Amino acid sequence: RFESTTTQKPFYVTTPIFYVNAAPHLGHLHSTVLADLLKRWNQLLGRKAYMLTGTDEHGMKVQQVAQKAGKEPKALCDEISVTFKELAKAANISNDRFIRTTDPDHRIAAQKLWTILQDKGYIYKGKHDGWYCVSDETFYPDNQTQEVTDATTGLPKRISVETGKQVEWTSEENYFFRISKLKDRLLEFYEANPNFVTPKERYDEVKAEVATSSSDLSVSRPSSRFSWGIPVPGDSSQTIYVWLDALTNYLTAAGFAISDDIPMWPADVHIVGKDIIRFHAMYWPAFLLAADLPLPKKILAHAHWQMNGSKMSKSEGNVVDPFYLVELLDADAVRYYLLAHAVLEHDCSFSTESALKRRQSDLIGKYGNLFSRVTSKKFSLENAVKTFNLRFSGDRGAYESMQIERSESFLEKEAALIEDLDALPAKIIKRMEKTDTPGALNDIWAVLGAANKYCEEATPWRTSPINVVSTVYVVAEVCRVVSIILQPFLPEYSVRGLNHLGVHVDRRTIEYARFMADDAYGSDANNGKHLIRVIR
Numbered sequence: 001r002f003e004s005t006t007t008q009k010p011f012y013v014t015t016p017i018f019y020v021n022a023a024p025h026l027g028h029l030h031s032t033v034l035a036d037l038l039k040r041w042n043q044l045l046g047r048k049a050y051m052l053t054g055t056d057e058h059g060m061k062v063q064q065v066a067q068k069a070g071k072e073p074k075a076l077c078d079e080i081s082v083t084f085k086e087l088a089k090a091a092n093i094s095n096d097r098f099i100r101t102t103d104p105d106h107r108i109a110a111q112k113l114w115t116i117l118q119d120k121g122y123i124y125k126g127k128h129d130g131w132y133c134v135s136d137e138t139f140y141p142d143n144q145t146q147e148v149t150d151a152t153t154g155l156p157k158r159i160s161v162e163t164g165k166q167v168e169w170t171s172e173e174n175y176f177f178r179i180s181k182l183k184d185r186l187l188e189f190y191e192a193n194p195n196f197v198t199p200k201e202r203y204d205e206v207k208a209e210v211a212t213s214s215s216d217l218s219v220s221r222p223s224s225r226f227s228w229g230i231p232v233p234g235d236s237s238q239t240i241y242v243w244l245d246a247l248t249n250y251l252t253a254a255g256f257a258i259s260d261d262i263p264m265w266p267a268d269v270h271i272v273g274k275d276i277i278r279f280h281a282m283y284w285p286a287f288l289l290a291a292d293l294p295l296p297k298k299i300l301a302h303a304h305w306q307m308n309g310s311k312m313s314k315s316e317g318n319v320v321d322p323f324y325l326v327e328l329l330d331a332d333a334v335r336y337y338l339l340a341h342a343v344l345e346h347d348c349s350f351s352t353e354s355a356l357k358r359r360q361s362d363l364i365g366k367y368g369n370l371f372s373r374v375t376s377k378k379f380s381l382e383n384a385v386k387t388f389n390l391r392f393s394g395d396r397g398a399y400e401s402m403q404i405e406r407s408e409s410f411l412e413k414e415a416a417l418i419e420d421l422d423a424l425p426a427k428i429i430k431r432m433e434k435t436d437t438p439g440a441l442n443d444i445w446a447v448l449g450a451a452n453k454y455c456e457e458a459t460p461w462r463t464s465p466i467n468v469v470s471t472v473y474v475v476a477e478v479c480r481v482v483s484i485i486l487q488p489f490l491p492e493y494s495v496r497g498l499n500h501l502g503v504h505v506d507r508r509t510i511e512y513a514r515f516m517a518d519d520a521y522g523s524d525a526n527n528g529k530h531l532i533r534v535i536r
């Protein structure tokens, strides 16, 4: 009932669309890298994939920042939105669209969804009193707020217990969404789809929250107070609530504004930070249920990056500038650090030193080093080549069509390493089913570690030509197979590696990630100048 009927649809992955109240920080890049990883991972598995990211430009928060800066809201949006777009470029993100909620098709889509909800009887007008938090763009029930003393002014103020942000008593006419009518259907849906919210801890929280919820959701604001948004269709005295507007972006990009037939829908996964689960796992499915549209397959929530012990956040100002980091490390090394370091479940703290260290020890020390061992002229294998008079083309350090025989002894000696290598794809597929990126990279680096060790112990140049050749061959195979698997994680390093080995672009999908895969380099790869050719 909730699934799309087309099986051929592209894998559709999204990031949150980010507020344009300040420039991006490392946390935003983390969600974006995860989405990019999942897109590329699905492509590696042979599936078409589509990735969406963008900016959330309406709402009180943006309106207030613009006012303070003495700018028109749209001008502020243009200015900040472009920094998010540039970050995606700098970080080598392969998003297919960068959506802005000020895009014309999005306005149409948001109004269309509103109209459907209204026609189906889910929207009514009422009076609303409550504690509104501009910073979080949401109302909080009384028991989720508390009075505290402001540290700077010494005056009392009321804040949200959850986020610590100031709330204000707000009383006004709003349109409401009958989410209360959908409570049972939501709970049924969670029950039937235990992986809908991942990780499990977050799923349990969502279920508990929906089970105890009772009030309807205010989905508009008076335009007199707040006009920087999309007007309610047929009543311009009200503006659509920014979260209803924002969530619709996922439908907009799927083509909802122009057609009722949206083959790319539903999304396969919405990547979100754990701060916005309620909106994605409760409100969003409720809107879609009400509109009779299929629900997304998964909400994947990641924990937060911390800085000096508290959540890295624009409003706190304790942020890491992702542009600086990309400059310092390079895009792949930043991705590596984010993916290897952060588990979904727990917050983790950022440190530049540890990012630099991991680049040195893992990327340069193990992955890069293994490539040097097979391809660099400086490495002792070159001596071996000379000693045994093997043909060495000297062309970009590559061995020209080195011909080897597959012999028993060759397989015996390297059996453990080859076995580990061949077990790797299945292991990583399993890890990726849980989006366990630290686990996946750990498995990959275990093989790289073993291969480096094997090189050190093999000292083939002291023995015979066949050993030299087989050692180089096995190590080259580790480089090739690992690079294929690493493409979604390290798109630049891996492609450089595969190019260097001379692996044809058609031979880089997961089925070639196997020791001695048939025609692994492609018969006309690199004009026949691939590293190694095998005769069986």
Ligand code: ME8
Residues within 6 Å of the ligand: 015, 016, 017, 018, 019, 020, 026, 027, 028, 030, 031, 056, 246, 247, 249, 271, 272, 273, 274, 275, 276, 303, 304, 305, 306, 311, 312, 313
């Ligand atoms: O919430 N660690 O936008 P936003 C990891 N516009 N990720 C972090 C992070 C941190 N410290 N801080 C932020 C919004 N993020 C809405 C979304 S979607 C329809 C609308 C990431 O600019 C994380 O993904 O506040 C978080 O959910 C998101 O940025 C919040 O971005």
